[in-house]
Amino acid sequence: DTAVSQTPKYLVTQMGNDKSIKCEQNLGHDTMYWYKQDSKKFLKIMFSYNNKELIINETVPNRFSPKSPDKAHLNLHINSLELGDSAVYFCASRLSGRNTEAFFGQGTRLTVV
Amino acid sequence: AQTVTQSQPEMSVQEAETVTLSCTYDTSENNYYLFWYKQPPSRQMILVIRQEAYKQQNATENRFSVNFQKAAKSFSLKISDSQLGDTAMYFCAFTGIQGAQKLVFGQGTRLTINP
Numbered sequence A: 001d002t003a004v005s006q007t008p009k010y011l012v013t014q015m016g017n018d019k020s021i022k023c024e025q026n027l028g029h030d031t032m033y034w035y036k037q038d039s040k041k042f043l044k045i046m047f048s049y050n051n052k053e054l055i056i057n058e059t060v061p062n063r064f065s066p067k068s069p070d071k072a073h074l075n076l077h078i079n080s081l082e083l084g085d086s087a088v089y090f091c092a093s094r095l096s097g098r099n100t101e102a103f104f105g106q107g108t109r110l111t112v113v
Numbered sequence B: 001a002q003t004v005t006q007s008q009p010e011m012s013v014q015e016a017e018t019v020t021l022s023c024t025y026d027t028s029e030n031n032y033y034l035f036w037y038k039q040p041p042s043r044q045m046i047l048v049i050r051q052e053a054y055k056q057q058n059a060t061e062n063r064f065s066v067n068f069q070k071a072a073k074s075f076s077l078k079i080s081d082s083q084l085g086d087t088a089m090y091f092c093a094f095t096g097i098q099g100a101q102k103l104v105f106g107q108g109t110r111l112t113i114n115p
Helices: none
Strands: A004-005 A012-013 A019-025 A031-037 A043-050 A053-057 A062-072 A073-078 A087-094 A108-112 B003-005 B010-014 B017-020 B024-026 B032-039 B045-053 B065-070 B074-079 B088-096 B104-106 B109-114
Touching: A004 A087, A012 A019, A019 A031, A019 A087, A019 A108, A031 A073, A043 A062, A043 A073, A043 B104, A053 A062, A073 A087, B003 B104, B010 B017, B010 B032, B024 B074, B032 B065, B032 B074, B032 B109, B045 B065, B045 B074, B074 B088
Parallel strands: A012 A108, B010 B109
Antiparallel strands: A004 A019, A019 A073, A031 A043, A031 A087, A043 A053, A062 A073, A087 A108, B003 B024, B017 B074, B032 B045, B032 B088, B065 B074, B088 B104, B088 B109
């Protein structure tokens, strides 16, 4: 069983389109994250949810909207995609307040053409 | 704000050698957690080792060990008897235990193990 699963793994789309990436974790964690990894491999945090509540919202264009329907799911919707949105997007989850690592999904490579 | 700095963008060693990757961080918190993650070409993020700031003893996991210097805010990773499969990007990461507990990553070090 995959602990943190993201879908899709690859996404190629045209500029201006709207797309969603889904993430689910079966670890019982209370905190979930979205990270963007650019072409230089830098991992930048975008959002974090704790118990379905948004607790971290970095400087991200408002075209990006996270949604957490329950503690096990954190989806990312992107409106009006731009070329600069091309990157690998990682979902991760963690149990807050403990010395436990974050578990990552396999990443979604988004290519905007 | 917490920051994590990895000053070595790339490193390359021969198989079986020992290599040390550097990491420094900045925080005003007294208790926190530090991690090293590995990202091979498969893209999967894999935990290598973790350290709790209130523990003075350096963490070890088989061939991987850390040198944690709390006063200097330094957290280096030593890989002994390096293997070809250690070739990957390595990321140092920090999370506090207060507030939002943001998990912050360094810029990464690309490590290549040569045969």
